[in-house]
Amino acid sequence: MPDVTHEEWLRRAKSLEVSGAHHIDGADEPGGGAGYAVVSPRDGQVLARVADGGVAEVDAAVAAARRAFDAGPWPRLAPAERGRALLRIADLLEERRAELALTISLEMGKPITDAYDIELRAAITTFRWYGQLADKLTDESPHTAPDTLALVTREPAGVVGAVVPWNFPLTLAGWKVAPALAAGCTVVLKPSENSPLSALLLGRLATEAGLPPGVLNVVNGDGPVAGRALGLHPDVDVLAFTGSTAVGRHFLHYAADSNLKRVWLELGGKSPNIILPDAPDLERAAATAAWGIFFNQGEMCTAPSRLLVHSSIGDRVTEAVVRRARELRVGDPLDPATEMGALVGEAHLSRVQDHIGTGLAEGARLRTGGERTLTDTGGTYLEPTVFDGVDPGMRLAREEIFGPVLSVLAFDDLDEAVRLANATEYGLAAGLWTSDLSTAHQVSRALKAGTVWVNCYEEGDLTVPFGGMKQSGNGRDKSGHALEKYTELKTTWIQL
Template identity: 85%
Template sequence: MRNVTHEELLIRAKALDLPTQHHIDGRAESGNGATFTVVAPRNGQSLPHVADAGEAEVGLAVAAARRAFDSGPWPRLAPAERGRILLRIAELLEERREELALTISLEMGKPITDAYDIELRAAINTFRWYGQLADKLTDESPHTAPDALALVTREPAGVVGAVVPWNFPLTLASWKVAPALAAGCTVVLKPSESSPLSALVLARIGTDAGLPPGVLNVVTGDGPTAGRAIGLHPDVDVLAFTGSTAVGRHFLRYAADSNLKRVWLELGGKSPNIVLPDAPDLEKAAATAAWGIFFNQGEMCTAPSRLLVHSSIAEQVTDAVVRRARELKVGDPLDPATEMGALVSEAHAERVLDHIATGRAEGARLRTGGDRTLTATGGSFLQPTVFDRVDPGMRLAREEIFGPVLSVLTFDDLDEAVRLANATEYGLAAGLWTSDLSTAHQVSRALKAGTVWVNCYEEGDLTVPFGGMKQSGNGRDKSAHALEKYTELKTTWIQL
């Protein structure tokens, strides 16, 4: 995207053919005729009116997925053939990479360079990885008594309901859809009402790649109606959700009130990023801390929103983070030079500003930012914001803000650092900066988090699992472990 100008991208964005209808049973479906408007965060202007699903539309999608699973070819295809179709989806995502990057940038405010280089790369790699893995899985034959044969087979779990948020609309959809399809399941995907467009494009691509009708269905609508209907539907066998802890609780209740479907949750975070005096490169640690909290406008469940710094280096590290925050280019998401775009909506921007106001009132020191910017655009832009002198009991240190707001806390010894890091209901991710190998291992073991990054942040690939502990959820996305969510183990005992 760096060879394309801002002006060229504005023209291409206007020319996009954006889908607006549900994708059910392999074709576009208008449903009941109700629609809602998607608003572009970059300028507050309306994008297309998109079909708004009620219980009836969810029912149609689930019925299509049920037929496709119970009597269609997908679960019965050779795994290598399923893999070839997933690889074809990856190819088509690559061919339509610019279109999808523009769509994501328009619908949720992500900088176009990040959408193209990071989000689309992740989605493409996910379908490619699970496409290559599809025929590499093996069953088991445990050693038993000589007069018996035991077989342990993995079978697809059935119809998967996948509900995903707006912050990484295509990446997180891919993390659910690709392994579910590789396992032989069928899927009903509900994207966020803030970012439904890229998911509808993905559905088109799936059909173009050769997915049979009903294998991948997309319904668009809000959580209290469409999401609830998926959660309560008795023909949904597995529910995979990424989003807030509060909504995750609802899905557990829906499962209890319906068919006890398995529910896999990837929820919120308040991730600590610990910097010790022996960090191999304090400037790199500070730069990474700034990148981590301001990347994607801070709208990340893994965002290192609590910077825990040893008191002996706190001023040095905090000053470096503040300098980086002030240098960051906030701008139009469709400008390739933009480093931080717009928050997803005006309502979300107001929630983040409320956290900032509370931080000031509670006595934290505002070092930079703290207000709106680019107000003439009509978009929901905020300044990169850094607070220090944050007390562990403050709201800034306890609640997930999901915006470009960093809280700096200090500690005097390693035990205090670990205690502060774990003093949260969340357990999604953590960072640690140290040159001491023993410290790295000991602290990593002590941190209650699904992922610990040492001397880096947000690194990894499809080979490693991703997910949380405590109220950050259960189960894992990515890696071969993701297939555990979408398969059932069956034991067959044969007496010889």
């Protein structure tokens, strides 16, 4: 991140101008009514008022996307031209990087350093990667009889509805939007009502980069209204969603009740992080475990919220994690020195506190944290929290908390570790720390998770797919595999 002081970020925040208008058919649409307030979790102040979209606004956005797909130039452009447009979006994101990072930090509480260095880097890289991939896709011509020619072509699937959450508002939007655009689809993006401002700016930057009207539309609105309208819309061909498992079920119902659109889901997680006695570096394993659960205030579907530690090293590892939790700097998201910012809002903070209260009532031992902090700021801050003595049947070990709350569970042998790791309805990610190559392979295969990190956590790049098993969803974001969600295969058989 550039050398910008806390005071300078505060000054920029005061002068930040944000527009809450929908972006439909290449233009801003203010919508009717008073709209709704986006409240900054940093200090509880109203950051902006944004247009509140409903069925009419979703209809308008989908109609624009439908026209752009059925009659517009975008699906018919040479793939290299689409790729160049995505590269221009990436360039504009880079040019406006500081403004976007500030917007994200203000609207959802992420530390400004993480917003700039991690979130914006990921979003920029995503558009560049798919921009470069756009003209590298190939069709097939299988070998058949000498008097026939068979062609298997990959065609854009149509209008894509993308619904994304607030925890990584720009990164996760990019993971949906960039491959869909690269494939030749048009998109209606509905960001979370908690963090719409960065997504709206993305829509405007896409138009500035030269995307034809209707190719990328952004509609604000509440999930049960705007999200539902998008899920039920008969002119939406594909629905891509990241969020809770409960809401994912609704989108499957919407598809069944409308046009049987394809629904791709990236849902919740309760990820296990297994530390074995032969971990190559126990201190690093413990430090990474602490970083993983407290990064982004624990508001991550992949957060390693269940720390599974062999009983012979349990005390040592737990003490190291507790020590790191107590050292962690919780503070103003606009302070570059802050390591953990504010939770996204009052309602979410209350839910996390309820889980903490339940953990205490069920008999888990609170080692550190658990209290709201920095109350004089007006923001929604929570101390990093660690429980040990957690039983597998406790809610702390079973339910996704989506906050900075770690549950430590002990095991005595490898088979028990795998059983505990898989004893969840989720299957998004897992971690494993061992020096034994055979153990690394065998346990990775045994874990029911879409991603397994060995001797690290949250590592990877755009070359590898991301997604879940079981009730963590289906389909994959990132990598070339993401394009499978936004394309259809057509067979053409020619008799010569």
